Amino acid sequence: MELQRLVFSFFNAEVAARYWPDILYGMWVTAYLGAAVIAAGLAAGLGLAMLRSFHFRPASFSIVVFADAFRALPPLVVIIVLFFAFPYVGLAMSAFTATWLALSLVLAAFAEEIFWAGILAVPKGQTEAARSTGMSRLQTLAYVVIPQAVRLTIPPLTNRMIAITKGTALGSVVALHEIIYYASSGASEAGNPTPLTLGAAAYLVIFLPVVLASRWIETRFAWKR
Amino acid sequence: MEQILQVFFNVAILERVWPFLWRGVQMTVALSLVVVPIGLASGLAVAMLYHLRRKWLNRLISAYVDFFRAFPPLVLLLFIYGGLPFLGLDLPLFATVALAFLLNTSSYYGEIFRAGLESVPSGQAEAARSTGLSRWQTMLWVILPQAARNVLPDLISNTLEVIKLTTLASVVGFTELLNNARNAQALTYNATPIVAAALIYLVLLWPLVRLVSRLEHKSIALR
Amino acid sequence: MLKGIDLAVAQGELVFIIGPSGSGKSTLLRCCNRLEEPTSGSVVVDGTDITRPDVDINRVRQKIGMVFQQFNLYPHLDVLGNVTLALRKVVGKTRVEAESLGLRALTRVGLAEKARAYPNELSGGQQQRVAIARALALEPRILLFDEPTSALDPELVGSVLKVMRELRDSGMTMVVVSHEMEFARAAADRVVFMDHGAILESGRPEKIFSRPEHARVGEFVATISRHA
Numbered sequence: 001m002e003l004q005r006l007v008f009s010f011f012n013a014e015v016a017a018r019y020w021p022d023i024l025y026g027m028w029v030t031a032y033l034g035a036a037v038i039a040a041g042l043a044a045g046l047g048l049a050m051l052r053s054f055h056f057r058p059a060s061f062s063i064v065v066f067a068d069a070f071r072a073l074p075p076l077v078v079i080i081v082l083f084f085a086f087p088y089v090g091l092a093m094s095a096f097t098a099t100w101l102a103l104s105l106v107l108a109a110f111a112e113e114i115f116w117a118g119i120l121a122v123p124k125g126q127t128e129a130a131r132s133t134g135m136s137r138l139q140t141l142a143y144v145v146i147p148q149a150v151r152l153t154i155p156p157l158t159n160r161m162i163a164i165t166k167g168t169a170l171g172s173v174v175a176l177h178e179i180i181y182y183a184s185s186g187a188s189e190a191g192n193p194t195p196l197t198l199g200a201a202a203y204l205v206i207f208l209p210v211v212l213a214s215r216w217i218e219t220r221f222a223w224k225r
Numbered sequence: 226m227e228q229i230l231q232v233f234f235n236v237a238i239l240e241r242v243w244p245f246l247w248r249g250v251q252m253t254v255a256l257s258l259v260v261v262p263i264g265l266a267s268g269l270a271v272a273m274l275y276h277l278r279r280k281w282l283n284r285l286i287s288a289y290v291d292f293f294r295a296f297p298p299l300v301l302l303l304f305i306y307g308g309l310p311f312l313g314l315d316l317p318l319f320a321t322v323a324l325a326f327l328l329n330t331s332s333y334y335g336e337i338f339r340a341g342l343e344s345v346p347s348g349q350a351e352a353a354r355s356t357g358l359s360r361w362q363t364m365l366w367v368i369l370p371q372a373a374r375n376v377l378p379d380l381i382s383n384t385l386e387v388i389k390l391t392t393l394a395s396v397v398g399f400t401e402l403l404n405n406a407r408n409a410q411a412l413t414y415n416a417t418p419i420v421a422a423a424l425i426y427l428v429l430l431w432p433l434v435r436l437v438s439r440l441e442h443k444s445i446a447l448r
Numbered sequence: 449m450l451k452g453i454d455l456a457v458a459q460g461e462l463v464f465i466i467g468p469s470g471s472g473k474s475t476l477l478r479c480c481n482r483l484e485e486p487t488s489g490s491v492v493v494d495g496t497d498i499t500r501p502d503v504d505i506n507r508v509r510q511k512i513g514m515v516f517q518q519f520n521l522y523p524h525l526d527v528l529g530n531v532t533l534a535l536r537k538v539v540g541k542t543r544v545e546a547e548s549l550g551l552r553a554l555t556r557v558g559l560a561e562k563a564r565a566y567p568n569e570l571s572g573g574q575q576q577r578v579a580i581a582r583a584l585a586l587e588p589r590i591l592l593f594d595e596p597t598s599a600l601d602p603e604l605v606g607s608v609l610k611v612m613r614e615l616r617d618s619g620m621t622m623v624v625v626s627h628e629m630e631f632a633r634a635a636a637d638r639v640v641f642m643d644h645g646a647i648l649e650s651g652r653p654e655k656i657f658s659r660p661e662h663a664r665v666g667e668f669v670a671t672i673s674r675h676a
Contacts, residue, residue: 009311068438072430074389077403077423084407085416088232117442129520129579132481133534133586134509143533147524156441163386166297173396180300184307193308200296200304207295215291 015194019186023198026179031206033100033178034165040104041164042157045111050141052112053119063112070109075167078102083174099171107164114156118149158214166207179203235417242409242418249402250425256319256401257388260326264387265380267327268334273364275339286335293332299393301325306397322394330387337379341372378440385433389426402426450475450486451645457590462622464632464653467642468668473625476642477592480623481512494589510538513583517595519575521567521582527554528563531582539586553581557611573604577611584615591615593624629672633657641665 052063070078083098093101122145130140172181183199275286293301302325309316316324345368353363373380395404406422450472457463465473478484479491482498482505490499498508522530528550535546554560557577567575576596583591593612597605609631616622616635626632632639632653639656641649641664649662660666 006312010308068431068434069427071437072427072434073423074392074403074426076392076395077419077426080403080407081416081419081423084410085233085419088416089229113438113441120442123518123520125516125518125520126522128483129514129516129522129582130534132483132509132512132514133582134506134538135534136506136538139537143537144522148522151524162294169297169299170393172299180297180303183300184303187307193304193311196304196307200300203297203300204292204295207297208291211291211295 010193010197012192012194015186015190015192016198018190019182019195020198022182022186023179023195023202026177026182026199027202027206029096029176029178030168030203033096033103033168033171033176034206036100037103037107037165037168038161040100041107042111042161044104044108046115046146048108048112049115049119050146052116053141053145054137067109067112070106071113073106075102075106075164076170076173078106079170079174095171095174095176098174099168099176103164103167103170106167107161110160110164111157114153114160115149118153119145121152122148155218158217162207162210162214165210166203169203232416233420235415238413238415238417239421242406242413242421245405245409246402246418246421246425249400249405249422250429252399253388253391253401256322256326256391256394256399259319259323260330260391261384261387263323264327264330264334267331268336269338271331271335272338272342275335276342290332290336293329294336296329298326298329298390299396301329302393302397318397318399322397322399326387326390326394329390330383333383333386334380337376337383338372340379341376342368344375345371378437378443381433381440382437385430385437388430388433449645450479453489453647455640455647455650457621457623459589459621460619461637462616462624462635464636464639465623465625465642466627466629466632466639466668466672467648470644471642472645473642474594475645477594477623477625480590480592481509481514483514506538510534510586511589513586513588513591515576515579515583515591515593515596517598519567519572519579519599521575521579523567526564526566527559527570527578530567530578531585534582535585550581550585553585554578556584556614557581558607571604572600573607576600576608580608580611580615590621590623593622593626595625595627597626597628627672629657629669641668643668 048063048066052060079098079102082093082102083095086093126144126148127140130144131137135143168178169180171178172184175181179199179202183195183202186195186198187193271286271290275283302322305325306321309321349367349371350363353367354360358366391401392403394401395407398404402422402425403419406418409418410416453476455463455476465476467473475484479486480493482491486499490497492498493508493512496503496508498505522533525533528547531550531553532541532543532546535541535549536543539546541549551560551563554563557580559574559577559581562570562574562578567578570578580591580596596612597608600608605628609628612622612624612631613635624632624636636653638650639653640647641656641660641662643664649656649660649665656665657669660669
């Protein structure tokens with residue numbers, strides 16, 4: 001297996017030149033989708049956890065059912081059901097919407113559980129002290145409990161966020177025009193795996209800094225008590 | 226309402242496609258039974274290599290782990306599936322899929338075991354060695370049991386992720402549950418097969434989710 | 449479980465509550481600001497029945513200060529932040545107003561120079577004094593102390609008791625659950641003994657400590673004094 005053949009297959013400059021504009025566009029879609037998923041998923045997860053802390057039985061029960069369901073379902077299955085099944089009852093959505101909705105629901109479920117565990121871990125005395133100075137339940141949550149809970153949740157949360165945003169690649173299964181979509185169609189078209197190499201490199205460019213940043217964040221937020 | 230039942234919960238169609246779905250479940254289980262144990266073993270091996278504390282080795286291992294943590298598993302799968310033939314390698318589909326998943330999961334299991342080994346106080350090894358136990362015996366009987374117990378929630382949580390990962394194999398035509406469900410849906414022009422598949426995943430995986438939840442609560446509270 | 453409690457505290461009084469563990473002293477104290485809910489009866493503070501369902505408990509709590517055994521300072525805020533949080537969010541003071549009120553409270557407990565420090569940089573006694581300042585900043589009508597010195601190293605207890613004595617001398621109404629008998633002897637107006645959820649005896653410290661009516665009280669005082 002000569003090196004030359006290897007380079008010709010996987011690092012073919014001529015093929016790369018043809019397909020890199022598409023890959024670049026795909027990178028934009030991936031990044032945009034990832035950011036949208038993180039924003040929606042974290043906001044929903046935090047909101048649900050705060051709602052759960054008011055101990056209203058029907059609400060808490062629904063939240064637990066939601067969280068369990070979307071942590072058990074594989075994200076790809078959720079995307080497929082949203083994109084292929086819902087049109088049968090008149091609820092058609094674009095590949096982008098289906099992927100964004102599916103991944104946000106999954107992230108919200110994991111985030112809610114992580115935030116909830118963090119809230120539970122804040123000592124009860126903190127709530128008592130805040131309430132005894134006249135702060136309402138919502139104020140106590142916002143200014144005393146959540147700030148402390150968040151520090152406990154950063155390591156598991158960053159891990160989970162990274163795992164789920166890598167799921168943006170799953171959108172290609174419903175023909176979302178992101179990186180791997182262009183990479184694999186390009187590779188089939190050209191009969192050459194170079195576009196796949198480009199695609200892989202594109203993902204690394206986006207996610208490797210994120211992974212390294214998360215390592216740094218984890219060490220910085222180690223709780224000093 | 227009537228329409229929803231027809232389209233999503235059609236009993237007649239379900240009866241027809243059930244054999245397909247059941248075969249899919251079996252393939253999902255088979256794939257999981259291969260990837261999880263090998264992933265665990267290789268992850269443990271990676272962590273123990275890290276434990277040897279050779280600077281250059283550790284840097285290599287960190288790079289390996291970060292690389293595969295940054296790489297979306299689907300991309301890895303497609304890359305290996307599409308690229309292996311060009312290396313002259315013609316692996317059966319099962320092996321290709323298993324290889325791609327192994328590379329991904331061994332890095333995650335490796336990280337978990339590494340944290341587990343680090344969580345055992347060094348005094349434990351000192352005490353064991355001072356009673357005459359060899360390095361291997363210390364690792365086997367003193368360090369590993371404690372390390373595994375400390376990171377059990379993360380191990381189970383990651384195993385849950387691996388089982389969910391098997392759905393990606395459907396993209397390259399591997400006949401696991403999601404793949405068969407989608408084919409059945411295309412053939413019957415009805416969404417019931419994929420809804421049924423989703424429910425099957427829920428039923429199979431929900432107990433694991435509950436277990437992870439309970440373990441996670443305990444471990445965050447003790448932090 | 450409390451049984452048949454009938455207790456009245458006059459303005460400016462320092463009432464000490466003593467008794468064996470499990471006697472309900474903390475529960476009684478926590479009923480005073482409804483951190484525990486009484487199942488029957490009422491709690492009247494400064495003329496207001498705070499157990500009525502239509503009462504705004506958050507407004508009422510501004511007038512009742514509480515100091516906890518575990519201090520419960522907010523670790524993510526500095527000392528001044530701890531003291532001014534309620535002033536800003538509950539009373540609605542601006543940051544500038546709140547900080548000047550907060551510094552005044554910190555000066556009363558002798559810790560103004562630590563305003564920018566974080567709780568984990570302070571000793572236990574300092575932390576508890578900050579907790580007292582946090583309660584004082586809201587200018588409460590009454591201060592409740594739940595075993596304020598029990599979690600402190602012996603050398604640090606004195607600094608907290610000093611602050612408590614100064615508060616009493618300035619006319620603050622205080623209810624204190626504690627084992628600090630010397631302090632009770634010196635500063636309390638009234639000592640209340642509780643056992644099994646009920647008030648067994650109540651009266652001036654000299655009477656309770658030297659000539660109690662109930663033998664149980666005498667036994668308890670003797671045991672505590674021996675361990676002091």
